[in-house]
Amino acid sequence: MKAIEFNAYGGPDVLHIIDVAPPHAGPGQVRIRVRAAGVNPSDWKRREGQYRAFEDVRFPAGLGVEGAGIVDEVGPGVRDVTIGDTVFGFGENTMAEQAILTHWARKPDNLSFEVAACLPVVSDTATxxxxxxxVAEGQTLLVSGAAGGVGTAIVQLACLRGITVIGTASATKHDYLRALGAIPTTYGEGLEERVHELMPDGVDAAIDVAGSGIIPELIRITGDPTHVLSVADFSAEEYGAKFSHGPPVDPARLFAEMTDLCSAGLFTLLIDRSFPLDRAKEAQQVSEAGHVTGKLVVRVA
Incomplete structure (x- = not known):
C-alpha cells in the first residue's frame, strides 16, 4: 500500500510517498481502507520535532492521527463494527491507503468522508x-484565531453552551465568524481596545488557538492568567496560563455527540482545501503557512 513517511525531523521535503506493508489490527483496533485523513498543525509540528520532549517518534514515521474510511479488518475483542462498515476516528498514520483506528464511531450517511475525517481532532481539542x-453559560469568551478548524469548533460549541464569543480573524473572514455565531474582530495591534469597545464589562476567559505569542495580551484582557488557555503555544504556562493537550478523553461519547450535532445541523465544518495523497507535502505547507478557514483534508480514495 502507499503511505506518507519521513525518516528524520525536518521541513516538508523529508516527506515521501512510499510502498509499505499494510498494518494489521491488534486487540481493540480496526483497520480501515482510508477514504480521507484530516490535516492538523500537530502533523508538521511533530515532523519538525517540536514534540520530541514529550513524545517518542520512531523512524520511519508515518503521518496523520485522524481519518475516515471503510473497515476491512477487525481486531480481537471488537464487537461494535464489522467489515464493510463506514467509520471515522483517531488512528495511527492515517495518511495512507490503509490505517489503524484506535477509537472510532460509525459515520452517518449524511456526513461526507472528508468532514468525518476532520472531526476528531477539532472536536476533542475544542471540548x-x-x-x-x-467559562460558563452567560459568560464571554475571546478566541484568538477563531476561523481555523479548532477555532471553528470552539466558537460553535461555546455558543451551544450559551457563551458569548468574540473571535479574531482577518477582516475577510468576519462574515464566516458571524455565521458561526461569533462577534468578529481583527487581531494585531489594538486588540485590547477593540475588545473593550465590544465588551465594556470585560471578558471572562480567552483561548489561544493560533499560537502567535499573544498570551500576555490575553492575560491583560481577562485580568487573570488562570482564565487564559492555549492549545498551540507551549510557553503559555510560563505566564501562569494553561496549556491544553491530549490524550483524548472518552472519544466514543464525544464522537456520538458530534455526529448528533452534525446531523441536526447544529455543527458544521468547512473544508477549505482538499489534496490527493501524493500532495500531502503541499497540504502541510499550506497548514504551516496558516490562514486556513476550517480544515484541510487529504483524499486517499
Missing amino acids: RALDQVG
Missing part, C-alpha cells in the same frame, strides 16, 4: 479547551 478554561 477539552472549553472544559479546562473555566
Whole structure:
C-alpha cells in the first residue's frame, strides 16, 4: 500500500510517498481502507520535532492521527463494527491507503468522508479547551484565531453552551465568524481596545488557538492568567496560563455527540482545501503557512 513517511525531523521535503506493508489490527483496533485523513498543525509540528520532549517518534514515521474510511479488518475483542462498515476516528498514520483506528464511531450517511475525517481532532481539542478554561453559560469568551478548524469548533460549541464569543480573524473572514455565531474582530495591534469597545464589562476567559505569542495580551484582557488557555503555544504556562493537550478523553461519547450535532445541523465544518495523497507535502505547507478557514483534508480514495 502507499503511505506518507519521513525518516528524520525536518521541513516538508523529508516527506515521501512510499510502498509499505499494510498494518494489521491488534486487540481493540480496526483497520480501515482510508477514504480521507484530516490535516492538523500537530502533523508538521511533530515532523519538525517540536514534540520530541514529550513524545517518542520512531523512524520511519508515518503521518496523520485522524481519518475516515471503510473497515476491512477487525481486531480481537471488537464487537461494535464489522467489515464493510463506514467509520471515522483517531488512528495511527492515517495518511495512507490503509490505517489503524484506535477509537472510532460509525459515520452517518449524511456526513461526507472528508468532514468525518476532520472531526476528531477539532472536536476533542475544542471540548477539552472549553472544559479546562473555566467559562460558563452567560459568560464571554475571546478566541484568538477563531476561523481555523479548532477555532471553528470552539466558537460553535461555546455558543451551544450559551457563551458569548468574540473571535479574531482577518477582516475577510468576519462574515464566516458571524455565521458561526461569533462577534468578529481583527487581531494585531489594538486588540485590547477593540475588545473593550465590544465588551465594556470585560471578558471572562480567552483561548489561544493560533499560537502567535499573544498570551500576555490575553492575560491583560481577562485580568487573570488562570482564565487564559492555549492549545498551540507551549510557553503559555510560563505566564501562569494553561496549556491544553491530549490524550483524548472518552472519544466514543464525544464522537456520538458530534455526529448528533452534525446531523441536526447544529455543527458544521468547512473544508477549505482538499489534496490527493501524493500532495500531502503541499497540504502541510499550506497548514504551516496558516490562514486556513476550517480544515484541510487529504483524499486517499
